[in-house]
Amino acid sequence: MENTTMQRKAASSRTNLFAAVSLLFILGLYLFSSNAPGTWLxxxxxxxxxxxFISIMLEAMPFILVGVIISALLxxxxxxxxxxxxxxxxxxxxxxxxxxxxxxxxxCECGIVPAIRKLIRRGMPTHVATAFILxxxxxxxxVFWSTFTAFRSHPEMAYMRMGLAFAIALIVGLIVYRVVRFDPLRETTAAANVHTHAYIHHHHHDDQHRHDDNHEHSHAHRSGKIAEVMGHAVSEFFDMGKFLLIGALLVGLLQTFVSNTELMALGHGAGSSNALMMALGFMLSLCSTSDAFVAQSFLTTFDKGALLAFMVFGPMLNLKSLLMMLAVFKTKFVLLVGVCVTVLVYVGSLLIMN
Known part of the structure; x- marks a missing residue:
């Protein structure tokens, strides 16, 4: 448990460092690009x-703000x-x-895995939890609003994204229901019971304190709730914001220095563009509230099926969420879900456009 926490902190520190370097890189471009023509800057x-880079950040930021506030309230x-x-x-x-x-x-997928772990501990069926994760x-x-806004000229993309995601979640959930007969969580039941006992003991102590000084505690409780909402919203905003920053940076570099002809060559052929965009969605690990704007930037390069695969596969399975799932769930469970999602998104994105 302690090793997992240390690994998460180390991974977070590396991500923060990379985000800071990215910001410095962007700042450097703006400070020095006003030099006389002829220089490389x-x-x-x-x-x-x-x-x-700036267009992706500005278009996506309002949706992230709304998302983290609602998430914090919930x-x-x-x-x-x-x-x-x-x-x-x-x-x-x-x-x-x-x-x-x-x-x-x-x-958002950034916070759904820890929440689901709590629900499974308290009795939520594994197949339902899996469907909810996806x-x-x-x-x-x-997400529907952001997708509809990004594809103003192609509103059907928002409906197809919702429909394909629902179908895949239903199929994977039923597969898990039929196949998984083991506890998917890495943490043992004994460890979970220790946490539950500590939770009950802590809240029993809080109940006694409330009984002793109800009015004062009620005021402090409300203030604490507001502070907790604000703290959670700020924390989640910066957590998602750094991944958006990294994604916007990579997409900006890709769009700038790799021509559309080269991209189409990589994704040339039946279904290869779908596989390429799925791989891109996995690597970029963008938040689902903003990835539609990135997908829209490829509208003139790839067909709608490939963009649909990007917008469905990325939120369901990406590098960031995979690491979180492996920290919470057993490897064989993550492998089962990952293989099912990969196959179904690929096939579904091909069939839905035909």
Whole structure:
């Protein structure tokens, strides 16, 4: 447990360092690109890169702000028990309920894995939790709004994204229901019981304190809730913002220094563009509230099926979420879900455009 925490802190530190270096790089371009023409800093490609980078950041930022505020409110005021009461025992109905929860509670993939771990510990079926992990970051009003806005001239992309994500989550959830007969969590039941006992003991002590001084504690409790909402929102904003920064930087470099002809050559052939965009979605690890703007920038390079594969596969399985899942779930469970998602997104993105 301690080693996992240290590894997460080390990974976060490396990501923060890379984001800081990226910011310094962008700042350097703006400070020195006003030099006399002829210098490398005044190269037209660098000017194009700056334009692409800033446009992606400015278009995506409002959606991230809305998303983190809603996520913070849900994190503080909606308990896991409230969500769990609505999960029916029927597997199909359970997965459908997970889809509805994704619509009601727009949680980004950055925070959905830790939340699901708590729900599984408290009795949420594994197949429902799996469906929620896959569908939650995509089928929600914020993602639909951002996708619809990014593809103003092609609104059908927003509906196809929601439909394909729902179908894949349903199929993968049913596969997990039929196949998985083991505890998917890495943490042992004993360890979970220790945490639960500590949680109960802590809140029992808090209950006694509330009984002793109800009015004062009520005021402090409200202030604490507001502070917790603000703290969670700020933390999640910077956490998602640094990944958006890295993604915008990489996409800007790719769009600037790799021509459309070269990209089309890489993705030339039946289905190869879909595989290429899925790989790009995995590596960029963009937030689902902003990846539609990145996909839209490739509209003149790849067909709609490839862009759809990018927007569905990336939020379901990317480098960032894979590392988080491996820290929480057993490797064989992550491998099963990963293989199912990869195959279904690839096939689905080919079939839906035919």
């Amino acid at each position: 005044a190269n037209p490609k660098l000017q194009l890169f700056k334009t692409l 994190h503080v005021f909606v308990s896991d028990a409230m969500i769990r009461r609505f999960i029916p025992s029927n597997p199909v109905l359970g997965i459908l309920t997970a889809t509805v929860l994704g619509i009601i509670f727009p949680i 569908v939650g970051p995509i089928i929600n009003p914020i």
